[in-house]
Amino acid sequence: MKSIALTSVALLCAVLIYSTMGFPAWGDSDSPASTHVSDYYIENAVNDTAVPNLVTAVLADYRGYDTLFETTVVLIAGLACFFLLRRFKPRQPQHRLYRHIDTGITLIIEQGGKEPTDSEEFVRIDSRWVPYDLVIQQASCLVIPFLQLFALYVIAHGHHSPGGGFQGGVIFGATIILMAIANDLRSAARRVSERLGALMASAGVLIYAGIGALCILLGGSFLDYSALSKLFAFTPVMARSHGILGVEIGVAVAVSAVMIWIYYNLASAGRHEEGL
Amino acid sequence: MAPPVNVFSEEKPGDNEKAPNHRGSQPRFGARVLTFLVCFATWIVLSGRFDLFHLALGVIASCIVSTISADILFPVHEFRQLPKMFARFILYLPWLLYKVFQANLNVLYLSFHPRMRERIDPQIITFQSKIKGNMALLIFANSITLTPGTVTVHVSVLGKYTVHAIDAKSAEALPGKMERKVEKIFE
């Protein structure tokens, strides 16, 4: 099995290296990329899409297929982590840990012992003990909502400033990861459960592809956002601009969910019961 | 021998929403509104665009944040106290800044001093403070870290501080005046 995998990887590498010979030479000024494509983007991007940030226009509009499959690759990375690491059979734990909220005392309940109800007084924590740290927890509480707002700002302002779906999604995922670091994995999973993360990761790609498909339904070609102007009362240029925004949101949802998902699986070695 | 109980049986991943949450997880309406307002103000500073489209995006983003994490930002139950606390905290800041400045000059002097190792005498001290409330504990801990010669090593929930002090003089200064000042903010 291993030899088959190795051989296929080696063959693929050989094919890829062989195909690089067809590329234009490094820095070739006569290559197609530098003769007309770049100039076209630089001259016409603002008129075509009403997006002042060229990178966003190229990324989400002119090269929409590329970004669509990049997002899919991110989703596949999350799936790969899930299938490689996740252990579906829960271990029989020897004990459960509870923390008394007011005093910070940790209780160890051996198997069969009387368990406190998970309520006002006690909260269940990970079965491998994570040191409770008041300062880190409180400081992250102060910071997290503003970081989430900042992430949404980065997503929404991809048209004007650096940023967009990938960056904003990463920051948003990082806030949830910060929550998991500051408390424990259990309290982060209380907000964004694994199932929700998986759903969001798929939904992000679906939003992207769905916008593309909607363009076909409205008579354009796949990912040609100007077709959206028939559905809403936009001019074709503004339709392209808003289409880019929708696509960015899809990318952001997928990327943030995959970040969280990968973190859950990596930090707990697939058991989802003990965080970092 | 009793059969082993599967303690995870009630904790399937999808069940998390139904699991009883701990204290402060049910944000009140006031917390949501307050979070929304704070978020929208931050959005305006961040965005810097005042056309209708971007403001609408701001409203949507603030709504999202206030639904996701209102209980994180304002777990306090007494909302009447909040503006007063905030005002007192703003009044506390200049004094803190002055102390921070003093601390920095102190450390700056130490780090350029040629025989620095003779001037410092690191030690770890513990003391019990009278401060109650998580946010007050956080503010006091971070103030200790920022002010002369001391770094907070550990804080327990009940207010027992473990502090690394760089010399005996700064170790003696704790808890001192700062504790009273922080206590005053949250009374």
Add this chain to the structure above:
Amino acid sequence: MTVISTILLISGLIFFTGGSVGILRFPDFYARLHPAGKLDTMGLFMTLSGMAVYVLSDFTVSALLTALKIMLIVVFIFITSPTATHAIADAGMRAGLWPWARTREEEK
């Protein structure tokens, strides 16, 4: 305005220098936390407020918002930097590292 901003920048740089030298010279990592935690925070505060003052020198609404954004970074740093320092100190304590002390060195 430019003079104030230059002075703030240079004093910030002095704090940064002190922090970097202190990180090199102090005997153990608990003591190194002092310059790392305090002087870097102060240096950032000084340099960033210097830049904010410079941005404000031609006063428009967008310049004001940019300056506010810069101050937002300062507030963020003032919350997070002591917390990060504290996290490192706590990790060292739990790993069982004892602080360097003058008396112990004399015994050896």
Add this chain to the structure above:
Amino acid sequence: MMAQVFFYTGIFLCVLMLLPLYRAVFGPTVLDRIIGVNAIGSKTTALLVLIGLLYQQVEMFVDIALAYATLNFIAVLATSRYFQKRKGLYEEPTNE
């Protein structure tokens, strides 16, 4: 004139980064390395805003600086928490 001030400040900051870099590379313990990386990160935050002023696009680079500060904070917290857990002195006995 101010551009030159910013330029030389940036150069000086880059040179200053070498000192914590020594800590980050040769630090005797892991925690020393974390301190070094944290110090480099805080200088980078200032440097990013400086670059923004040099290119006359502050409002862009402020966003990047804020994101960088965030990631620096999260990285330091994550590493230090990792060592709290894996090398915990007070780790309670688990029967694994």
